[in-house]
Amino acid sequence: MIEPAFLRLLVCPSTREPLREATAAELAALNAAIAAGGVRNRSGAQVSAPVTAGLVPQSGAALYPIQDDIPILLTGEAIPLPGHP
Numbered sequence: 001m002i003e004p005a006f007l008r009l010l011v012c013p014s015t016r017e018p019l020r021e022a023t024a025a026e027l028a029a030l031n032a033a034i035a036a037g038g039v040r041n042r043s044g045a046q047v048s049a050p051v052t053a054g055l056v057p058q059s060g061a062a063l064y065p066i067q068d069d070i071p072i073l074l075t076g077e078a079i080p081l082p083g084h085p
Helices: 024-036
Strands: 019-021 054-057 062-067
């Protein structure tokens, strides 16, 4: 879990929208898609490991993974969420 005061400072690096923590439903849908294969991040790299936490912009279009309690806010590392281009 991200400290709320810290989370209020974070924005999507590509759209500048505020970020929120991914819901359990979003993580479950993404991990089901990863398990089925074919999920790629915005830089085109295959995503094969389940995602345990992430941050999502208001649009809900992508997820920025959180690894070792560190948000990875690089545009190329964003993973499009199922149902969004």
